[in-house]
Amino acid sequence: MENGLSSTGDIKLDQAINQWLQFDKNPQTVALVHGLVKEGAVGELRRCFGSRMEFGTAGLRAAMGPGISCMNDLTIIQTTQGFCKYLEHCFGEGLKERGVVVGFDARAHPPSGGSSKHFASLAAAVFTSRGVPVHLFCDITPTPFVPFTVSHLGLCAGIMVTASHNPKQDNGYKVYWENGAQIVPPHDKGISVAIEANLEPWPESWDTTSHSPLLKDPYQDIHTEYYRTIQQHCHHREINKSSEVKIVHTSVHGVGHTFVQSAFKAFDLRPPYAVEEQKDPDPEFPTVQYPNPEEGEGVLTLSFALAEREGASVVLANDPDADRLAIAEKQKGGQWRVFSGNELGALLGWWVYQCWKQTNPDQSTVKAVYMLASTVSSKILRAIALKEGFHFEETLTGFKWMGNRARELLDQHKIVLFAFEEAIGYMCSSALLNKPPGEVIRAMFDRLRHYGNQDQEAVSYPRQCGGVPITAVRDLTTGYDSNQTDNKAVLPTSTSSQMITFTFSNGGVATMRTSGTEPKIKYYTELCAAPGNSDVKGLQKELDDLVDAIIEDFFQPMKNNLLPKPE
Template structure:
């Protein structure tokens, strides 16, 4: 490692000598820039110990903008979330905003919010990161609306739109493991950033790596005239806005439906309680062990209600004690919503994201019709869903006369498309993605688990007056518009080369030489004939005359969709924030075909064929979804 006799002297000068010039330069630059004593000492200790591999993990790469920002583990180094990378990121963001908005940036400003995550070993955490972001921005004369307390993610895009700001930053890792944190960016339109803004910010970060003179100075925030607290104003106007989606206040006031809510150690408790109050709904019972924010997430293995019953064990127990039939669960930053139901004498049913999309889509459209009797008004109504989500909204749209559009995966695409439609004086009623994300109000152009919880509460109360459960209503939706049976899951894979080889094999199926010019997708899978292929990594779509995909493509992520002759659709894609290969499958039936058992078996057989034929060659490198 090259230290020996002069090792201590070199360390005191902040010098690294690993034999890797690029790594040495990254470490030495870090030690020059980092004023966080904890992370700086962690790096020095790694250098002293000769922990080259650990140093490579920390400094071998720099975080890249993915799902509208950054997400990584907290700790030292350019590959992690920490004080210095937050400063560098915000300097890049600020520089890019200055390029885009000029003097308007200093007139309009930026909002910054944060969740409850923390990381004592590195002195990092969401509040600390938010304060550093505010310090960077105000040091350049930019007004900052910094929330004085934890807040749900949807409050940030709401504030951007409500106050007419240039941008918003939310410090959160959503449902990721406790060691992670993230930095999500919203544009002036209230939606998450999309290209070219992500590339522009990334480039600006690279040219602003050295901390500006006052970037570390969070003490200046105490009496900074550029700093405002939007907490009370946003709360007031947010709940006033979502009240417009309350249609059965009299029923809500009288409802005896008992509902349990868990925030899974996140920020959601107080905000969902307030949302229920805004709808005059009976307050939900709170899971005491998970009610208050706790960055350790002590009662769950994964703080993600999308994982199902394992996260909801305490909720079910409370519901049994209180005689409640409904459980609502938010993820830690309260932008997602899961729902479970236990009708009398039955077992708990955790609805899938697609099933909730069907229920909420049906309900939101039904409520819209209450106040829009003019038949022609429906021609201006839109609903959106991501391309890997159920097509149930398309079936409803075809029968009811409104428009349905699909977008790329992620609410950044749906939010931006919603803004385009709103700017054309269209009505965007609803958007959803199968990963339990729902936009039930165009006041927030992102998924919002707070408003969705209140709207789900009202839907449940209304159905109770008809002696109808959520499960029964879901069946009624499928009976009317056609059954849409889906089955989604994932494999965990930490080796990017293995992931790349899987998708390349699908693009060169049966071609052992893997010739890059000899594209050949599979024509069948375990006896199921494939009739169409769409590859949004390469831009190929066999259904188009020119074989070019209509939806935007991205070479930085993997995504292939297969359509089968039996009407089944299967999409395989990589995650932008986790080491996962995800697959999504759906089988759609025409209205009146209610033999669900036959449909489910056919879908199960199709999924088995996909796993056996497409994943088999790399199975030894995969870990299954945890139970």
């Protein structure tokens, strides 16, 4: 490195590093980059500068650290400048009249000087430098507060700085549109283009110390209004007041403790016992390997211990940004049962509908009622809908799709009672709307599209698995659906993610997709029994055998051939 410039032998890499050193004003990330260049750590430099984080419908999510591949002060500024420019294009002067909201969780990364709170302050500085009012929360909030604020105050957009349940080194940048839902195409592409066109920091974008009159703190107002709003969904307050049920709650070192306590108070429930070791925010997440309650018992060990001491029979667990919920119940034999997302979706959906029926004796309005679920979630709400007469709809995976569809229905004067996805995410009120190598993922799914066929031009999906014939295939990556007369999928498709659903002759349904946030390929299976078949054990074995066959036939050969071998 001469005169502060990098020379790694890779022209494109050197250009990215040198531009970074010109733009970055964070002394910690600058020092980290200088150190890597001095050490000649080309591999690490490529990891940090090889490609810019891709802005998608879920916003951004990556490790904190230096470089265009990571979450840091400069990439936050660049992202927000692009987002601001895109909003100016969409709303014109309305952006300066209505403004945006910015919230954050408790994540931090001392080596790079990054934290969710600091990133939020930088994002706010970008907007105020363009004359845009910003409602910047003064303290940590759960993610649902941001979309609620967008809707409650009639804002143009919202930003939540959080990596949700990702590992401690990660952070993220979630974006909400004026309808209170996360963005969907084409906004993601428009924002991405605007980011690339606005990489050089504006002079005022670094200034988080100014006390701009455009900055407002919505914390107290939103805290009051949020709980006032959810109180409308408390249907049995007198029962709550006298309930003897003891409940344990863990926020898994995240933001949830204070807000869950307030929610219990709003519903006149006795406060839950808090898991002391996990009650307060801690960006190190010291008591869990992964701060994700979807992982089940491993995350709930301390909760079960507290429940045993206090005689509690129910455990609730939020993820670190408090927009997911896991529930466990102590069974008669003394064992704890952790409910799956599909089981909770069924229970909550049924409960919400029963409460609606009690308060709406005129059943003629049932045809205006809707419930939603993602394509990989259980279809049990469809069965309830067929019996009760309300509507059930599927959407693509992710609450961005359910939130946007819910808003469309509400604008049509429909009633959206409930939405859920199997990844322990639920919407009980319409008022509150590092990966595996890319080539490995593509190869695994391409094998399913050319099964038993070496000709990569000819599509040939599997015809059976484990001896069970496949009767239908839906591929929402390519847009293929054999159930349609023209073989074209009805649901929206996305070439940036992988998702294939197989329907089997025995009533089984299996969906395989890539995780949007974690190093996983996820699969979801369900078996619908024929009428009159009540052999639960036999059906469970049939489903288990099918799952084993899917793993063995569909994925195991490619996993063995493509994943790196341990040294």
